[in-house]
Amino acid sequence: MTVFLVIIVLALLAVTGWQISKIFQLSQRSDADTSQIANDKDNKSNGILMLAFVIFIYVITVYCFWEYGRFYLPEAASEHGGEYDTLMFISIGLIMFVQIITQGLLHYFAFKYKGKKTQKALFYADNDKLEFIWTIIPVITLAGLIIYGLFTWSDIMNINEEEDPMVIEIYAYQFDWRARYSGEDNTLGKANVRFIEGVNQLGVDESDSYGEDDKIVTELHLPVGKPVLFKFRSQDVLHSAYFPFFRAQMNVVPGMITQFGFTPTITTEEMRASEYMVDKVESVNDVRKERNEDLIAQGEPTLDSYEFDYFLLCNKICGQAHYNMQMKIIVESEEDFNAWLEEQPTFGSTIEDSNAPAETEEAPAEDGNETEEPQESEAVAVLDKE
């Protein structure tokens, strides 16, 4: 009903506006120029507007670089990241250079050659030489960019098996991540969504001996300088594993395994100590400090101070809590990594532990609920935050 009333009111307003404009037209002096054809004055004001517009977009561009330049990512923390950044920098630099010149010329010419009663447009059919020049230059430039891009792409995407990369599975589900280390044998056990039951949250095949030493964790640890090969699997919908600091992203597709490999080069500690990150953390904490003053005044709990950590994000809108789908990544020395991995339970032992009490208490169903509960309460917590 309200919608209906609003529509009627809007329609009446439109009619009123139209009637007022008619009255306004009738009240104009009879000798005023009411022609629909543009005269010199119209052309002049449009020419000036064209020039003003290009100046406006240039000013906005410079302002954005000035104001938001600090939101750029820091130096890449992976081996291939440098190549990726160079390709990006060259492509964007070239596009911007051409864009600034051609856009400027387009608007300037619209101003300079604006219509005048006394002038007649020149009929100029074609010029082979000019057309050749403006065709061949983009062809060579674009071909160069594409070939360079293809080489970089294959360099990044080709996984050198000779380097013996450490195999880790990244498992996505609504709305969290799990990582599965392939253990001593560096081979992941087979897995299928049909095996998901109880503590076997990732559906690892219990009958596959390769899976026994796999280790499933909620936090991704990586040894610095060691190549890693990620195998991605999704439980439900399309996700995208996005590692911004390592310049890596791969779709995570239900029903298939996708992969991506990289070598982390900067540890979490080193990144925290970098000038970029020190400044960034300081500015985030300044904002939080200000916010905390308000929160204290309102008698609400305050925000913790921020500390940088690498993270893995989901970069496909996969549902309600997509925005909160992230996993912490810690890049550390090989010794620290080995010590941490040593502490993690293997898949085999997890299954054994879960089976042991189940046999006596006969409660496999309850086990299933226990593993699902944290997910559910997480989802609820996330909704509460919204």
Ligand SMILES: [Cu+2]
């Ligand atoms: Cu997702």
